[in-house]
Amino acid sequence: MVILNRFDGSENFTRSWNEFRMGFGNLNGEFFIGLDHLHRITNSQQFELYVEYKYFDGIKGFARYDNFRIGNENTGYVLKSLGAFYGSNIDDLMTSNNLNQKFTTYDKDNNKDYRNCAQTFKGAWWFGFCRGPNPLAQYSRNARSSELSSMSWNGFNPIRSILMLIRPKQ
Structure with a gap:
């Protein structure tokens, strides 16, 4: 099940809490499933999270976690669990920065930082101290962007596209 898809910058991801809670976008284009839906789904059984990202030079990478779960709105949709990490081209940045x-x-x-990471880096996420992945940041149309507020998985290299999927763990 696709929970996030970004590939061309056609959807504005600078959104409010309520919009992230409900979800937005187009299922045939860029979209985010919504935190309420994600909470309900990931708390119904154990789910794996798979993230596929592509850099502007065509290099692809992935991250996979075997027990992805988030809390409800009363907990601030806390990122409760990720499980074991499997990946390529990158270290496990979500466990160290977002869990x-x-x-x-x-x-x-x-977030725990003195500044609002979503405002500073133009993207909502499970920020701790404004480090790590920022896949909901503004879309960059080129690899030369030096903006730390560009959509990224490692926190600083802009990516062209990102796809996040979940599936029941079997």
């Missing part, structure tokens, strides 16, 4: 963090948007600052 046990609440979701932050520009209008709801839940």
Whole structure:
């Protein structure tokens, strides 16, 4: 099941807490499934998270976690579990930077940093101290972007596309 798809910048991801709670976009284009849906799904049974990203030079990478689960709105949609990490081209940045963090948007600052990471880096996420993946940041149309607020998986190299999927663990 696709939970996030970004590939051309056609959808604006600078969104409010309520929009991230409900989800937005087009299932045939760029979209985010919504935190309420994601909570309900990931708490119904054990799910794997698979992330596929592509850099502007065509190099692809992936990250896979075997026990992805988030809390409900009362917990700030905390990233409760990731499980074991399997990946390519990158270290496990989500476990070290995002696990046990609440979701932050520009209008709801839940991160531990002194600044609102979603405002500073133009992207909502499970930020702790404004480090690590930022797949919901603004879309960059080129690899030369020096903006730390560009969509990325490693926190600094802009990526062209990202696809996040979940599936029941079997």
